[in-house]
Amino acid sequence: MRHLSLSLRHSHDGVDTVGGMKFLEQHQYDAAPVDVWAMLRDRSFREDVCRATGAREWAVGIDADVEGGTVTVTRVISANVSEAIKKLVGETVTIVQTEQWGAAVEDGARSADMHLDVEGQPATMTGTHSLVPQGAGTLFEVAGDLKVSIPLLGGRIEKEIAKAVSAGLREEHTLGETYLS
Numbered sequence: 001m002r003h004l005s006l007s008l009r010h011s012h013d014g015v016d017t018v019g020g021m022k023f024l025e026q027h028q029y030d031a032a033p034v035d036v037w038a039m040l041r042d043r044s045f046r047e048d049v050c051r052a053t054g055a056r057e058w059a060v061g062i063d064a065d066v067e068g069g070t071v072t073v074t075r076v077i078s079a080n081v082s083e084a085i086k087k088l089v090g091e092t093v094t095i096v097q098t099e100q101w102g103a104a105v106e107d108g109a110r111s112a113d114m115h116l117d118v119e120g121q122p123a124t125m126t127g128t129h130s131l132v133p134q135g136a137g138t139l140f141e142v143a144g145d146l147k148v149s150i151p152l153l154g155g156r157i158e159k160e161i162a163k164a165v166s167a168g169l170r171e172e173h174t175l176g177e178t179y180l181s
Contacts, residue, residue: 122149
């Protein structure tokens, strides 16, 4: 099955110039949660995703097993943003994504606390990754709060980051379908 949905929504946190964005994306895999979890903790799969998403450099750290654990992916990517924003962030950005996965519950579902940090920039995303059984397949969901703390420009940059995260997740899903087939 293909990509299911993407939802972006701005929220206002009470500060006049700094907002935030709610992020939600879902993908369906035709495999059980245990198999999707095995894929997500496979170093070669994570490295393939880095290559496919155009990372210039990457490092994958996996300290996880069938019970859960931590997956950390650091990647240096080209800053594919407007020239005005590129003046702020530079030609490349380094993104550190950390997922702290818990054990599966009785039906096979599991979730992770997720933190994405753009090194040297006031940009973060915190939220969850979830694997939810659906029939013989699995719903993979990423939900979080994306925040760029730059007065007046934060909202524009959040939209750019959200597009990049969404594109990366779509590419991961495409590779994941092949991996799981």
